[in-house]
Amino acid sequence: MELLEVLRRRRSVRRFKPLPIPEEDLEKLLFALQRAPTDASAQLYSVLRVRDRALRDAVARLSGDQEHIRQAAEFFLLLADVHRLERLLEHRGQKMAAWPRTALHFAILDAGLAGAYLALTAEALGYGVCFIGGVLDGVEALVDLLGLPPGVLPVAGLAVGVPDEEGPPRPRLPRALVVHEDRYRPYAEEDLEEAYRAMAPYSRVGDWNRVLRLYFAEGGRMEKREAPYGRALSRQGFDPDLPRGAGFYSLGGLIGEALEEARGVLFRKGEAWLEREGEAFRGEGRPGEALLTALRKARGEVPDWP
Numbered sequence: 001m002e003l004l005e006v007l008r009r010r011r012s013v014r015r016f017k018p019l020p021i022p023e024e025d026l027e028k029l030l031f032a033l034q035r036a037p038t039d040a041s042a043q044l045y046s047v048l049r050v051r052d053r054a055l056r057d058a059v060a061r062l063s064g065d066q067e068h069i070r071q072a073a074e075f076f077l078l079l080a081d082v083h084r085l086e087r088l089l090e091h092r093g094q095k096m097a098a099w100p101r102t103a104l105h106f107a108i109l110d111a112g113l114a115g116a117y118l119a120l121t122a123e124a125l126g127y128g129v130c131f132i133g134g135v136l137d138g139v140e141a142l143v144d145l146l147g148l149p150p151g152v153l154p155v156a157g158l159a160v161g162v163p164d165e166e167g168p169p170r171p172r173l174p175r176a177l178v179v180h181e182d183r184y185r186p187y188a189e190e191d192l193e194e195a196y197r198a199m200a201p202y203s204r205v206g207d208w209n210r211v212l213r214l215y216f217a218e219g220g221r222m223e224k225r226e227a228p229y230g231r232a233l234s235r236q237g238f239d240p241d242l243p244r245g246a247g248f249y250s251l252g253g254l255i256g257e258a259l260e261e262a263r264g265v266l267f268r269k270g271e272a273w274l275e276r277e278g279e280a281f282r283g284e285g286r287p288g289e290a291l292l293t294a295l296r297k298a299r300g301e302v303p304d305w306p
């Protein structure tokens with residue numbers, strides 16, 4: 001199928017026939033995955049092909065109980081992965097520099113590009129695909145379930161299979177709202193109304209704002225994902241203010257929790273103190289590391305001395 005025709009017809013598929021993907025086609029998909037662009041040759045991504053049915057079911061439950069994860073012939077979990085790069089540097093006697101936010105930026109980009117190349121190739125071969133952002137609903141549990149080492153984080157799922165539904169492509173925003181020239185153009189009221197008119201067919205009742213409100217407004221799904229995602233970032237080593245494995249949403253979140261257990265927190269260069277009535281606990285290192293140590297001492301999780 002011609003590329004432009006694939007793009008013209010493409011849509012997400014959420015119902016699949018119980019048919020496998022032949023090995024020769026699977027090879028084409030994985031070939032496309034690895035031909036995606038990557039910055040500085042690092043390839044900061046991995047893909048986890050989930051074949052075990054019990055494991056697939058567990059992933060589906062953690063991802064909003066989406067049935068198409070179970071139905072699809074293949075389900076891939078796209079991973080941001082700097083762990084492999086760290087191991088490669090160690091193999092040559094070098095140490096990975098501290099660049100967690102930049103690492104996450106390029107790792108998510110690499111994973112997204114690889115997934116897009118696989119998906120586009122699948123659609124060109126006549127298969128249906130659906131990206132699954134819902135893997136972030138249970139991101140912390142997924143890290144445990146799949147044994148992901150530090151430096152590896154789920155980005156999205158990708159279901160691929162023989163489609164068992166048809167329908168028109170979903171609408172997209174007017175190009176003038178997406179493609180800017182030379183400078184970012186401010187949006188006028190009429191631009192925003194035109195966006196809602198263009199995207200109205202996306203909603204069954206013709207109101208795109210219902211979709212946006214469900215996901216992105218206060219109390220929506222993205223807000224609910226924020227804290228677990230932040231904890232997963234710090235746990236996997238992508239937060240520059242917290243030590244790897246901390247498991248707190250942010251340094252501010254750590255300070256807030258420490259203050260729930262103490263009357264005060266004191267920072268000095270290279271140390272932090274958590275103070276209670278008649279006792280204090282000290283940690284050393286950068287602010288996040290020092291306060292985390294002090295909090296763990298106060299909770300009795302680590303010895304208070306030395």
